[in-house]
Amino acid sequence: MKEIYQNMNTQIQPDEILIQKVMNQTVRKKSHIGRKIAVSLACVVLSAGSLSVMTHASENFRDMLWQISPRAGAIFSPVMKSCIDNGIEMTIEGVYINGDDAEFYITFQDLEENRVDETLDLFDSYTIIRPFAFDGSAYGCAKEGFDKETGKVRFHIYTSEPNAGNFWGDTLTFSVKTLLHGVQREEHVPVDIDLSQVNYHPETTSGEKFFENRGYGSGCNTPTEMPDISEINIMKPEFRKDLIQNIKLTGLAWENGWLHIQSCIENYNGDSCIFYTLEDKDGNQIENVSFNWREGSEEYTETLIKVNPEEVKNYKVYAEYRIGGEFIDGNWQVKFPLEQIE
Numbered sequence: 001m002k003e004i005y006q007n008m009n010t011q012i013q014p015d016e017i018l019i020q021k022v023m024n025q026t027v028r029k030k031s032h033i034g035r036k037i038a039v040s041l042a043c044v045v046l047s048a049g050s051l052s053v054m055t056h057a058s059e060n061f062r063d064m065l066w067q068i069s070p071r072a073g074a075i076f077s078p079v080m081k082s083c084i085d086n087g088i089e090m091t092i093e094g095v096y097i098n099g100d101d102a103e104f105y106i107t108f109q110d111l112e113e114n115r116v117d118e119t120l121d122l123f124d125s126y127t128i129i130r131p132f133a134f135d136g137s138a139y140g141c142a143k144e145g146f147d148k149e150t151g152k153v154r155f156h157i158y159t160s161e162p163n164a165g166n167f168w169g170d171t172l173t174f175s176v177k178t179l180l181h182g183v184q185r186e187e188h189v190p191v192d193i194d195l196s197q198v199n200y201h202p203e204t205t206s207g208e209k210f211f212e213n214r215g216y217g218s219g220c221n222t223p224t225e226m227p228d229i230s231e232i233n234i235m236k237p238e239f240r241k242d243l244i245q246n247i248k249l250t251g252l253a254w255e256n257g258w259l260h261i262q263s264c265i266e267n268y269n270g271d272s273c274i275f276y277t278l279e280d281k282d283g284n285q286i287e288n289v290s291f292n293w294r295e296g297s298e299e300y301t302e303t304l305i306k307v308n309p310e311e312v313k314n315y316k317v318y319a320e321y322r323i324g325g326e327f328i329d330g331n332w333q334v335k336f337p338l339e340q341i342e
Contacts, residue, residue, distance in 0.1 A: 076105060085330035087112030092174055092334045093154070099165040102128065104157040104174060109150065115328060118146040120153045121180040123271065123327070128159060129173035137161040173335040180271060183325035184245075191243060191276070193252065193261065193317040198309075202253035202260070204233035207291060207302075234291065234302050235262050245323055247274055250300070258304040259312065265323070268299035272323045276303040278315035286315070 066073030076094035083090050093105040110116040122141055137159065144154040157174075235251040243249045243263060251262035261276045278286045288305040307315070 075103070079334075079336055081334045081336045083332050083334050084111065085332050086328060088116060088179070088328065088330065088332070090176060090332035090334065092336060095172075095336075097165075097172075100161050100163065102159045102161075102164075102172075105144070105154060106157060106174070107152040107154045108179070109152045114151075115179075115181050116151060116153055117181065118153065119181050119183045119185075119325070120146075121183055121271075121325070122155060122176060123178045123180040125176055125178040126157060127175045127177075129175055129333075135162070137164075171335055173333060175331070175333040177329065177331065179328040179330070180325045181328065183271065183322055185322045187320045189319050189321070191317050191319045193243075193249060193276075195252075195259075195312050195315070195317065197252060198259070198312070199238065199251075199253040202238065202251065202255060203236045204255060205236055207232040207234040207293075231256075232291065232304075234293075235260055237262065237264065237300075240264070244274070244319070244321060247272075247321065247323060251302070254309060257306070259307050260302055260304055261317070262300065262302045265299040265301070267297055268294065269325065269327075271325060272299065272321075274301055274319055274321035274323075276305070276317055276319050278305055278307060278312070279318050280314050280316075285318075 063073075075096045077096065079092040079095050081092050087110060089109045089111055091107045091109075093107060095105075096103045108116050108120060121143075124141070126141065138161070140158045142156045142158075144156050146153040233255055235253050235255070237250040238253075239250065241249040246266040248264045248266060249262075250264045251260065253260045253262075259278075263274055263276075265272045265274070273292075275288075275290050277288055286305050286307050288303055290301055290303045292299060292301050294300070
């Protein structure tokens with residue numbers, strides 16, 4: 001068992017701010033309400049759609065966590081409660097509650113097919129259920145690894161909600177509605193875009209109406225000079241060139257001092273995306289910003305890169321993208337009591 005968990009936890013890295021907060025206090029120091037917590041473990045029969053508590057003893061589990069990672073052993077308390085839906089088991093392994101902060105380690109395992117692998121994604125469908133909603137909430141999810149021997153993939157969930165610590169109560173409920181598997185992810189991939197074919201007189205249209213509900217985000221580097229969204233013109237698709245599977249290159253042009261690279265994701269599934277950057281031979285990347293909008297079943301991305309036309313010959317185009325995948329709908333939900341470890 002130890003070897004399995006070591007294999008899956010070699011890259012455990014809890015939030016650095018939270019780590020510093022924990023390391024500045026003794027392991028068993030009590031705070032106002034965010035205290036070291038654990039769940040009483042009991043043995044129950046596991047059946048489809050039911051909750052179960054695995055029979056690992058708390059101290060043995062904690063000892064194992066310490067051997068895997070001292071930080072994990074110091075921060076997380078064992079839970080080991082599970083729920084099965086659609087043939088897939090979700091297990092809450094460990095939890096750490098400290099004031100307004102909450103962190104969880106969870107795993108998924110397919111008990112019927114082979115839908116759980118290193119590509120599994122929670123698709124931002126997880127929820128911590130409690131009686132109150134809080135403003136200024138921050139959530140995050142990091143995949144911590146896939147173990148081929150057990151068929152389990154682990155995720156690290158972390159949240160920070162101002163004033164939430166006063167309302168945690170005696171139980172928490174963690175819920176997931178949708179899983180996404182089979183997604184292909186690539187980073188820093190050279191793409192076949194010939195920058196010598198840039199159109200200096202593209203046909204454009206105002207982008208303001210496209211961005212009213214979508215906004216924009218940065219790619220690899222955020223520009224110090226962000227374009228005014230009300231002044232951005234986007235290209236009308238000029239052509240449709242095969243690029244990567246269902247991603248098509250639809251435009252390449254100079255507009256208002258920015259290089260525009262436009263692409264279209266056909267049969268958009270709600271998750272796929274692509275971003276571009278320019279990189280020179282020394283690995284230096286240029287600041288960029290990307291805009292997205294949807295037309296019917298197609299998702300468009302237009303990446304704007306601030307570069308002088310006479311310098312573009314010194315760069316190549318690289319992409320970061322996520323494509324494909326199938327959705328698994330369900331209702332994975334675990335409610336567990338919180339108890340203080342003495």
